[in-house]
Amino acid sequence: MASKTYHHGALRQALIDETKAILAERGHDQFSLNEVARRLGVSSAAPYRHFTNREELLTAVATEGYDLLYRALQPAAGGTGDPRERLLRMGGAYVRFAHDHRELFMTMFHDRHGSTPLGGESFDLLIAAVAAAQQAKVLPGNASPELMARSVWAALHGLAELVLRRPGKRFGFDAPPEELAVTTLTTLLQLEP
Amino acid sequence: MASKTYHHGALRQALIDETKAILAERGHDQFSLNEVARRLGVSSAAPYRHFTNREELLTAVATEGYDLLYRALQPAAGGTGDPRERLLRMGGAYVRFAHDHRELFMTMFHDRHGSTPLGGESFDLLIAAVAAAQQAKVLPGNASPELMARSVWAALHGLAELVLRRPGKRFGFDAPPEELAVTTLTTLLQLEP
DNA sequence: ACCTGAACACCGTTCAAGT
DNA sequence: ACCTGAACACCGTTCAAGT
Numbered sequence: 001m002a003s004k005t006y007h008h009g010a011l012r013q014a015l016i017d018e019t020k021a022i023l024a025e026r027g028h029d030q031f032s033l034n035e036v037a038r039r040l041g042v043s044s045a046a047p048y049r050h051f052t053n054r055e056e057l058l059t060a061v062a063t064e065g066y067d068l069l070y071r072a073l074q075p076a077a078g079g080t081g082d083p084r085e086r087l088l089r090m091g092g093a094y095v096r097f098a099h100d101h102r103e104l105f106m107t108m109f110h111d112r113h114g115s116t117p118l119g120g121e122s123f124d125l126l127i128a129a130v131a132a133a134q135q136a137k138v139l140p141g142n143a144s145p146e147l148m149a150r151s152v153w154a155a156l157h158g159l160a161e162l163v164l165r166r167p168g169k170r171f172g173f174d175a176p177p178e179e180l181a182v183t184t185l186t187t188l189l190q191l192e193p
Numbered sequence: 194m195a196s197k198t199y200h201h202g203a204l205r206q207a208l209i210d211e212t213k214a215i216l217a218e219r220g221h222d223q224f225s226l227n228e229v230a231r232r233l234g235v236s237s238a239a240p241y242r243h244f245t246n247r248e249e250l251l252t253a254v255a256t257e258g259y260d261l262l263y264r265a266l267q268p269a270a271g272g273t274g275d276p277r278e279r280l281l282r283m284g285g286a287y288v289r290f291a292h293d294h295r296e297l298f299m300t301m302f303h304d305r306h307g308s309t310p311l312g313g314e315s316f317d318l319l320i321a322a323v324a325a326a327q328q329a330k331v332l333p334g335n336a337s338p339e340l341m342a343r344s345v346w347a348a349l350h351g352l353a354e355l356v357l358r359r360p361g362k363r364f365g366f367d368a369p370p371e372e373l374a375v376t377t378l379t380t381l382l383q384l385e386p
Numbered sequence: 387a388c389c390t391g392a393a394c395a396c397c398g399t400t401c402a403a404g405t
Numbered sequence: 406a407c408c409t410g411a412a413c414a415c416c417g418t419t420c421a422a423g424t
Contacts (some may be wrong), residue, residue, distance in 0.1 A: 011388085027305055029222075034416060043390050045419080050388095054417065109358065110303045110329040112220055118360045143380045150365060151348070151380040158351025165302065167311045172343060187336045188381045204407085227397060236409050247398065249413095291401080 007042065014040055014051040019061050022101040028111065034058065059113035065104045070071070070099045070122045077125040083133040084191055090129055091156050092178035093186050098160035100176045105164065109157075126153055139189060159184050200235065205243040207233055212254050216296040221304065226250070250305035263311045263315045265290045270318040276326040277384055283322055283347050284378050285371035291353035292370045298357065302350075319346055332382060345378070352377050 007014055018036050033054045034044045051057040058175065076089035080144055098105045108116070120148040130152060139148060163173050185191065200207055211229050226247045227237045231243040244250040269282035301309070324338040325343060332341060352373055356366050366373065378384065 007388090009388085029305060032416065033418090038326070044417085045391080056422075057223070080202075081399055089258060106303070109301070109354065112222060116360070118358060120363070123364065133231075140383055142383075145378055146365070147376065151377045154351035154355060155344070155348040155376055155381060156351065157355060158347035158349065161354055162350060167312060168308070169314070171311070179309065183340065184344045184347055187341055188348060190335075190343065192382065193267055200407090202407085225397065237398085238393075238410085239408055322401090 009042070010192070011040070011042065011046065015047055015050060015057060016060050016064065019057060020064070020104065023061070023107060026103075028103040028107045031058075048164050055111075055113050058107055058111050059116060060118050061104070062108045062111065062113055065101070065108040066117050066119050068101070068104070068121070069097050069119060071095075073125050077129055078144075078185075082138075083129070083136045084138045085131050087133050087138070087152075088182050088185060088191075090126060091152075091181035094156045095160045095163060095177035095181045098164055102164060105160070122155065123149065138191065152189075155184060156181065157187055200233070201273050204233070204235065204239065208240055208243060208250060209215065209253050209257065213252060213257070213297065215322050216254070216300060219296075221296040221300045223253075224251075233386070248304075248306050251300060251304050251310060255296070255301045255306055255309050258294070259300040259310050259312050261294070261297070262287075262290050262301075262312060263318070266315050270322055274329075275321070276329045277331045280326050280331070281378060282346075282373050283319060284320070284345075284374035288347045288353045288356060288370040288374045289356060295357060302354075316342065316346065331384065345382075348381055349374065350376060 015036055019031065022039075023038065024193060033047060036057075037044045037046055040046075041107055047057065053059070073090055073093050076093040077086065079086055079089065127145050127149040130149045133139040134141045134148065136147060143151075147187055159173075162171070163177065163180065165173075169174050176184070198338075208229055210306070211233055212224065215224055215229065226240060229250075230239055232238045233239075240250065256369065265384065266283055266286050270279065272279055272282065320338050320342040323332060323342045326332040327334045327338060327341065338343075345346040352366075355364070358366075360366050368376070
């Protein structure tokens with residue numbers, strides 16, 4: 001299939017893409033560097049021309065994951081309309097992303113890789129949405145937007161993590177992501193409908 | 194050191210204990226079944242008389258972890274006194290546990306093992322504390338105790354997870370666990386001092 | 387500059403054999 | 406019943422050598 005010179009300088013990106021494909025199939029802890037190389041038709045030593053080790057490849061994948069998360073949150077955050085709906089849409093998008101990209105999400109937040117952005121740009125979207133909600137008196141203004149955004153992020157992130165654990169019925173985490181996000185945020189923040 | 198018959202039927206528990214010791218030293222993804230056996234002076238096949246595979250040993254460790262978490266929450270949950278303080282103490286204890294038992298906590302919530310209790314008994318403690326807070330009008334009564342407890346758990350769990358990622362300064366997750374729990378809960382739930 | 391081939395120590399797991 | 410010894414395929418990583 002692939003000739004010997006197929007990856008003319010593009011092996012680095014091919015490694016990242018193939019890793020994402022494997023993550024979508026198998027679990028992120030089943031991932032093997034040798035398998036990626038095998039599937040791309042290169043030797044098991046080839047990846048080391050582009051990444052110093054297995055961990056650095058996963059860091060690159062996680063970084064693309066943070067970018068993907070940002071682009072999933074953007075449409076939800078960009079809408080005008082009332083600030084309450086905007087905040088709930090963002091929450092739904094966050095939990096939906098975790099649900100739809102299980103293994104990528106776990107790679108982003110569970111794997112031990114060097115310093116990752118940890119969703120810095122996504123966090124800015126949340127701060128803006130929270131600030132707007134505070135100005136519209138949908139959220140209380142006694143906490144700074146940064147602090148409120150951090151707290152909301154914790155709630156959404158914990159929700160996403162617990163959903164991914166697929167717990168038993170008794171905890172009720174088996175509802176659709178958007179519904180869970182709305183229920184959790186309205187309960188905690190006492191948002192009136 | 195250890196004679197050949199040292200583990201007279203107690204190898205199972207010794208494997209669990211040694212795994213916990215390794216977790217405290219190294220990371221939970223650095224853990225190797227062979228190393229546990231080596232440190233206990235048994236062959237690498239010996240563990241398979243007590244666990245069908247590596248995953249099942251980690252499940253046993255996680256189960257002990259859930260028990261430890263329960264015992265860490267109990268004193269915080271048991272206190273009489275006002276319901277607001279009780280809820281904040283429980284939150285602090287949860288995040289403190291994650292902080293003090295990093296690798297065990299990750300084993301409990303990140304590793305892919307068979308169905309674990311997921312802190313069912315701990316969840317009951319939280320439901321009781323939430324119900325008491327609702328009756329004292331510290332928390333709103335428009336949501337059921339179960340639903341409110343689930344939401345509070347999500348917030349605390351997300352907080353714990355994000356603390357464990359050791360993010361940069363900008364997110365502010367580098368404060369003491371108890372302080373973070375109090376700040377997050379009071380911000381979200383609008384608890385008055 | 388980028389990749390191969392062969393090698394290293396290590397891993398999880400199996401299985402016949404020992405007591 | 407419980408453990409050993411040896412073996413298997415596989416893994417991450419290194420390095421001299423090829424183009």
